[in-house]
Amino acid sequence: xxxxxxxxxxxxxxxxxxxxTSSVQNAPSHxxxxxxxxxxxxxxxxxxxxxxxxxxxxxxxxxxxxxQYPEERYPEIENYRNLPFLxxxxxxxxxxxxxxxxxxxxxxxxxIYITMETDVAGKPVRxxxxxxxxxxxxxxxxxxxxxxxFDSIFMDHVFEIASPRRIDTGMIRHQEDLLKxxxxxxxxxxxxxxxxxxxxxxxxxxxxxxxxPPQGPTV
Amino acid sequence: MTSFIEEIRxxxxxxxxxxxxxxxxxxxxxxxxxxxxxxxFYLKENPRFLLDYLSSITAVDYLDYLESVYHLYSMEKKxxxxxxxxxxxxxxxxxxxxxxxxxxAELQEREAYDTFGIIYEGHPNLKRLFMWDGFEGYPLRKxxxxxxxxxxxxxxxxxxxxxxxxxxxxxxxxxxxxxMENKRAAAQKPEKPRN
Amino acid sequence: xxxxxxxHPSETLEINFGPQHPSTHGVFRMQMLLDGxxxxxxxxxxxxxxxxxxxxxxxxxxxxxxxxxxxLDYLNAMTNNFAYAIAVEKLAGIEVxxxxxxxxxxxxxxxxxxxxxxxxGFLLNDMGAFFTPLLYAFRERExxxxxFEEVSGSRMMCNYFRFGGVKRDLTTxxxxxxxxxxxxxxAFLEEFEALLTKNEILCMxxxxxxxxxxxxxxxxxxxxxxxxxxxxxxxxxxxxxxxxYKRFDFRIPLGEKGDxxxxxxxxxxxxxxxxxxxxxxxxxxxxGEFLNKKTLPFLKMPRxxxxxxxxxxxxIESPKGELGFYLVSDGTPQPWRYHVRAPxxxxxxxxxxxxxxxxxxxxxxxxGSIDIVLGETDx
Numbered sequence: 001x002x003x004x005x006x007x008x009x010x011x012x013x014x015x016x017x018x019x020x021t022s023s024v025q026n027a028p029s030h031x032x033x034x035x036x037x038x039x040x041x042x043x044x045x046x047x048x049x050x051x052x053x054x055x056x057x058x059x060x061x062x063x064x065x066x067x068q069y070p071e072e073r074y075p076e077i078e079n080y081r082n083l084p085f086l087x088x089x090x091x092x093x094x095x096x097x098x099x100x101x102x103x104x105x106x107x108x109x110x111x112i113y114i115t116m117e118t119d120v121a122g123k124p125v126r127x128x129x130x131x132x133x134x135x136x137x138x139x140x141x142x143x144x145x146x147x148x149x150f151d152s153i154f155m156d157h158v159f160e161i162a163s164p165r166r167i168d169t170g171m172i173r174h175q176e177d178l179l180k181x182x183x184x185x186x187x188x189x190x191x192x193x194x195x196x197x198x199x200x201x202x203x204x205x206x207x208x209x210x211x212x213p214p215q216g217p218t219v
Numbered sequence: 220m221t222s223f224i225e226e227i228r229x230x231x232x233x234x235x236x237x238x239x240x241x242x243x244x245x246x247x248x249x250x251x252x253x254x255x256x257x258x259x260f261y262l263k264e265n266p267r268f269l270l271d272y273l274s275s276i277t278a279v280d281y282l283d284y285l286e287s288v289y290h291l292y293s294m295e296k297k298x299x300x301x302x303x304x305x306x307x308x309x310x311x312x313x314x315x316x317x318x319x320x321x322x323x324a325e326l327q328e329r330e331a332y333d334t335f336g337i338i339y340e341g342h343p344n345l346k347r348l349f350m351w352d353g354f355e356g357y358p359l360r361k362x363x364x365x366x367x368x369x370x371x372x373x374x375x376x377x378x379x380x381x382x383x384x385x386x387x388x389x390x391x392x393x394x395x396x397x398x399m400e401n402k403r404a405a406a407q408k409p410e411k412p413r414n
Numbered sequence: 415x416x417x418x419x420x421x422h423p424s425e426t427l428e429i430n431f432g433p434q435h436p437s438t439h440g441v442f443r444m445q446m447l448l449d450g451x452x453x454x455x456x457x458x459x460x461x462x463x464x465x466x467x468x469x470x471x472x473x474x475x476x477x478x479x480x481x482x483x484x485x486l487d488y489l490n491a492m493t494n495n496f497a498y499a500i501a502v503e504k505l506a507g508i509e510v511x512x513x514x515x516x517x518x519x520x521x522x523x524x525x526x527x528x529x530x531x532x533x534x535g536f537l538l539n540d541m542g543a544f545f546t547p548l549l550y551a552f553r554e555r556e557x558x559x560x561x562f563e564e565v566s567g568s569r570m571m572c573n574y575f576r577f578g579g580v581k582r583d584l585t586t587x588x589x590x591x592x593x594x595x596x597x598x599x600x601a602f603l604e605e606f607e608a609l610l611t612k613n614e615i616l617c618m619x620x621x622x623x624x625x626x627x628x629x630x631x632x633x634x635x636x637x638x639x640x641x642x643x644x645x646x647x648x649x650x651x652x653x654x655x656x657x658x659y660k661r662f663d664f665r666i667p668l669g670e671k672g673d674x675x676x677x678x679x680x681x682x683x684x685x686x687x688x689x690x691x692x693x694x695x696x697x698x699x700x701x702g703e704f705l706n707k708k709t710l711p712f713l714k715m716p717r718x719x720x721x722x723x724x725x726x727x728x729x730i731e732s733p734k735g736e737l738g739f740y741l742v743s744d745g746t747p748q749p750w751r752y753h754v755r756a757p758x759x760x761x762x763x764x765x766x767x768x769x770x771x772x773x774x775x776x777x778x779x780x781x782g783s784i785d786i787v788l789g790e791t792d793x
Contacts, residue, residue, distance in 0.1 A: 039612035046609045047546060060557065061598075077560075079582065081567035106716055108470075141481030141573050147714055155567070181624040244725060272648075273635050274729070275755040277740055288740070290727055290755075294632050294648045300727065323635025327762050332467070349461035349792060359469055 005159065078189055081142045081155030084112075084136055087185050096152030098126040101152055103144035110136035112144065128175060135161060136171035151196045156180075157188045188206045227268065228302060235261060246288075246302030254304050260320055262291065262301065269295045273317065276327040278335040280361045285354045287314055287337055307337065316341035334359035373398050422748060426454060433462045436542050437778045439552040439748060444765075444777070451773045457767045460759070463792040473750040477577070477716035479752065484571040486754065487790040489532055490525035492562070493732040495575035499659035500656060501579050501728030501739035505719040511703040514579035515658045520563075520592060520695050522730070523688045524558050527599065530639075530688075531555055531606075531786075537678060537782040538610065541619050547609060550593055551723035554602050557595050564588060568631030577708030589696060596692045611679065620675035624768045624780035627672060634764045637757055638735025639684060640784055643676035650731035657730075661698075662691045677783040679774065710790035717747045725751075734758050734785055756792060 050062065057063035067074050072145040084103075088095045099116040117129035144153045163170040224245055231240055231247070238270060239250035249255055263269045270291040279286045284306045292299030305314055316339035317324040328339040329348040338356035339345060347354060356363050372378070372396045376386050428473040432443040441462035442501025447455040467486065483498045484491035496518055503510065510518075532555060535548035559569040565588055566574035566581065574581050584592075610616055626636070631644040641648060642712040649658040649666045667683035669676030705713075721743040729738035742751035761784050769777045 001713040037614055039614050039617070043613050046605055050550070050605075062553065065553070065556070077563050078563060102715075106475070106478065106715075108474050108481055139481065140568065140571065141484075142567060143478060143481065143716075147716065149714065150635040220679070235546060271632055274736060275727070275738055277751075277753040279742055279751045279757075290738070290740075294646060297648075297653045302727070321635065322633045322767075323760060323763050329634075330759070342670070344457075347461075348681055349464040349466075351461070358466055359472075 033142060071091075075200050076157055076188070078191060080157055081145070082140055082159050083138055083156050083161065084133055084144050084153050084178070085156045085158075085180050086131065086175065087154060087182050088157050088179050090184050093177050095127060095175075097131065098150055098152075099128040099131070100149070102147050102149065106143050106147045108143060109137050109139050111139075131175040131178060132172055133178060134172050136166050151199075154185060154189065154192070157181050179192075224300070224301065227262070230265070230267070231258060231261070237299075240389055241305060247302055248304045248306065250306075252305045252307055254313045255303070256320065258303065258315065259289070259291070259317060262368055263320060268301070269293045270299065270301055271301075273321040273323050274300065276317070276324055276331055278331040278337050278359075280335060280359065282361060284308055285312060285335055285360075287331065289317070312337045313340050315339070316345075318342055333357075336360065431774075433459075433778075438781065439536065439786060440791075442781075442786065442788055442791070444781075446774070448774065451775075452602055453769050453772055453774065453777055456769045458762050458765055460762075460792055463788045465793070467793040468752050468754065470742075472749055475716040475747045476721070476749060478718055479749075481573045481576065482573070484573055485789055486756065486793065487732065487734060487737075487758065487787045488570055489787055490529045490733055491570055491572040492521040492525035492574060493529075493730065493737065495572065496522050496657075497728060497730045497732060497737040498739050499575040499577055500730060501726050501741050502721070504728045505724060505726035505741050505743055506548065506577065506719075508578040508709060509706055510578055510657075511706055512700050513583075513702040514704050514706070516695050516699040517580050517584055518575065519657055519659065520584075520692060520699070521572075521580075523560075523692045523695070524561065524592070524595075526688045526733045527685055528555050528558050530685050533733075533782075533785045534606075534610075534678060537674075537779060538616075540778045543616075543769070547606070550602075550606060550609070554599065559588040561588065561592055561595065563711070564591075576705060576709065579704050579718070581705075583704040584699075592692070593696050594790065596689055596696065600686070600687055603682065607682060611682070616678075619779065620783075621673055622671070622757065623674045623776045624769050624772060624783065625671060625673045626764060629765060630764065631672065634767075635760050636735070636764055638731070638733070638761070638785075639680045640677055640761055642666060642684075643680045644672035645669055645686060646677065648784060650729060650736055654729070656728075659691075662694050664688075664690050668783035674779055674783040677785075690793065720745055720747055729755065732757060734790070735761055735788070754790075756789075756790045756793060758784075759791045759793075762786060762791065 053062060054064050059065035086097055099114050101114050101116075104110075104114045111134040113130065113132040113134075113210045114128050115130045117125045117127045119125050140155070142155050145155050161171075165171075178198060182193065224242065224247065228240055228242060228247055231238065235257065236252075237266070238254040241248045241250060247258075247370075249258055259270075262268050270293050271279070272292045272294045274290040274292050275288075276290075277288050279288060287305045289303040289305075291301045291303065292298075307314060312335075314337055316328055318339075318341065324339075325342070325344075326348065328342055329345060331337050332339060332342075332345055333347045333349055334357060346352065350358070371386070371390055371394055376391060376394055379386060427448045429446050429448060430443055431446055433441040438444070443459040443462070445455075445457040445459055446453055467482060470480060474482075480495060480498060483494040486494045502508070522693040531551035535551035538547040539545060562572055562574075563569045565584060566572040619698075626640065626644050628644045628646050631641050632646055636644075637648070637650075645668050647666055647668055650656070651664075652666060662689045667680050667687065669680050723742070723745045725741055725742040727738055727740045729736050731737075736755065737757055738755035740751070740753040740755065741749050744750040765781065765784065769780055772780065
């Protein structure tokens with residue numbers, strides 16, 4: 001014989017580490033509630049109520065919250081992180097990145113590849129010659145952004161990156177595709193960008209005050 | 220915590236004098252793996268400890284030997300953990316299974332067998348858990364050689380050609396030579412750990 | 415009336431349930447031996463989502479593994495981060511500031527809410543209540559995921575915890591948003607319970623199905639809501655009192671019988687208790703640091719983080735059970751051994767025992783009530 005719910009003494013839980021009264025257990029049990037099917041009917045009332053009120057309520061209170069995606073868009077959240085990009089100041093040849101390779105070393109899935117540029121004499125210049133990121137391998141953890149000592153790599157808000165191919169021009173992004181202006185950073189991450197600008201300004205003022213020979217980063 | 224371990228060790232050495240024990244990093248090392256079941260059963264049934272809950276079984280490769288680590292707790296008395304260790308050599312990796320005492324050891328022992336090759340004697344179904352049956356080697360041992368996915372072997376080439384994918388002669392020659400030398404495409408291990 | 419022998423001698427039938435089956439919650443295979451509709455034996459087959467998480471973690475730095483722990487139990491990345499952070503802090507002896515502890519508890523309890531409503535939604539889906547309860551659950555889940563996105567940057571792969579604190583501070587807006595969720599959640603739970611708890615169909619499907627006796631549960635190392643549904647009072651938040659859980663007033667719901675219905679109802683009650691913890695934590699959260707300043711250099715240079723030689727086992731009460739991380743350090747930036755004690759794998763130990771003698775359709779809801787996530791099971 002199947003077990004009719006009312007044959008169980010309570011709605012399941014009796015023991016606690018001490019006595020507990022759930023609001024469901026406390027609900028007045030009218031005799032009509034004991035009719036078989038009353039529980040299911042009550043559930044249907046809930047669905048009906050939801051169906052009707054969804055047209056009147058606000059989206060965050062149970063109303064319809066569908067966003068018609070390509071036309072409408074959900075407001076961007078500042079801290080949202082997706083895929084990394086590089087920042088330049090002013091013109092694309094003034095890259096913030098100095099090709100120190102910390103992000104390359106710390107990247108957990110090893111999706112970054114960097115080589116340092118050399119000048120005519122073969123001396124290394126603090127600038128990336130090759131900076132490739134395999135977007136297909138990147139797992140959006142944001143470690144590159146965290147470890148970068150020069151505030152040059154950041155996580156983007158772009159997510160429409162579908163491509164028919166994995167290699168070449170598909171998911172492997174080269175330096176020229178990755179570079180974005182600092183204005184763009186200001187647009188998508190205003191708080192972070194302002195903080196970095198202030199930090200830079202403070203450092204420059206300090207530099208002006210105390211003139212000392214430039215020191216290279218210790219890698 | 221250490222005093223609890225000390226208490227257990229004292230109790231064990233009094234009641235089971237034949238079993239050699241040693242304290243390692245606030246845990247009990249059982250010198251002879253064969254004694255494991257006896258110790259565990261004693262600790263489980265003794266009303267002072269009642270270690271009725273086997274939280275975790277895992278293995279560690281310490282290069283010279285393999286170690287199986289057991290974390291025991293008591294649900295009844297809400298105390299723990301008691302960490303037990305058993306060491307075996309890499310050639311003879313037999314440790315008695317804990318399944319007769321704890322049913323919960325089943326999948327965990329299979330996992331340790333799969334990844335470290337520790338044979339739990341008495342396990343009713345000691346098969347690989349994550350890897351497929353024909354898999355060779357034990358992937359979490361430190362001397363495990365990873366397969367190099369860049370180099371193709373003859374079997375790979377046959378499979379690819381059956382799907383109509385052309386392979387250059389150079390790659391074919393390399394595969395042939397490897398087969399002649401009876402070698403697998405093992406990945407080169409870096410000289411020093413990746414920085 | 416003469417008794418008619420209606421039972422024909424039948425052959426047993428072996429079927430493979432999964433791995434590509436929506437009811438197995440991922441790529442999980444059950445090798446079943448059936449006699450008619452009854453299950454004679456059931457062997458779980460795992461490994462379809464195996465990616466050797468442990469070996470990956472042994473080859474990268476401690477900090478980089480945090481991002482990989484998100485991928486274990488992808489429904490609640492926050493608690494996975496929590497367990498790993500606790501294990502590493504134990505290993506390296508890092509202290510956590512007060513405010514960070516509160517933020518951690520708030521995030522972990524929000525993750526518990528997310529997990530439990532999702533699980534109940536999917537359980538109902540398995541039962542045939544196609545998508546209505548699940549979508550009600552997802553509606554609430556969405557609000558919590560928005561909070562996760564605002565604070566951590568990602569909805570599901572949060573990567574929010576750091577050794578000695580959290581990545582970002584909670585702003586006042588975040589706290590008010592969480593408070594609003596906490597205030598509104600009981601109304602949703604009432605509605606959800608009105609829809610489900612006394613529903614006769616749910617009761618008939620769930621009650622007395624898949625009974626797990628308490629002694630078998632303890633012996634099989636079952637943890638989490640599944641264990642407590644069998645009536646064993648064991649919650650690591652109470653037993654270990656890790657982080658700051660000792661300061662909160664909450665209770666542990668325990669089941670009576672250990673059937674699927676109890677597992678469902680324990681989860682509902684646990685959510686109410688989680689709300690209590692959240693309410694207290696949000697009211698008491700102090701001002702201060704959100705990250706231990708001593709660990710800041712390790713954030714910039716994860717390779718300099720070298721815990722002393724030793725080992726640690728850190729465990730927390732994740733929504734699925736005891737999630738533990740066993741770490742052995744050899745003094746290098748990479749852990750020598752990194753082991754995950756995955757609750758959803760070990761809770762499967764008992765699957766065969768409670769499925770035998772049940773119908774095929776019941777096996778599905780039993781699996782649903784055990785609540786596995788294959789990312790964690792297979793690792």
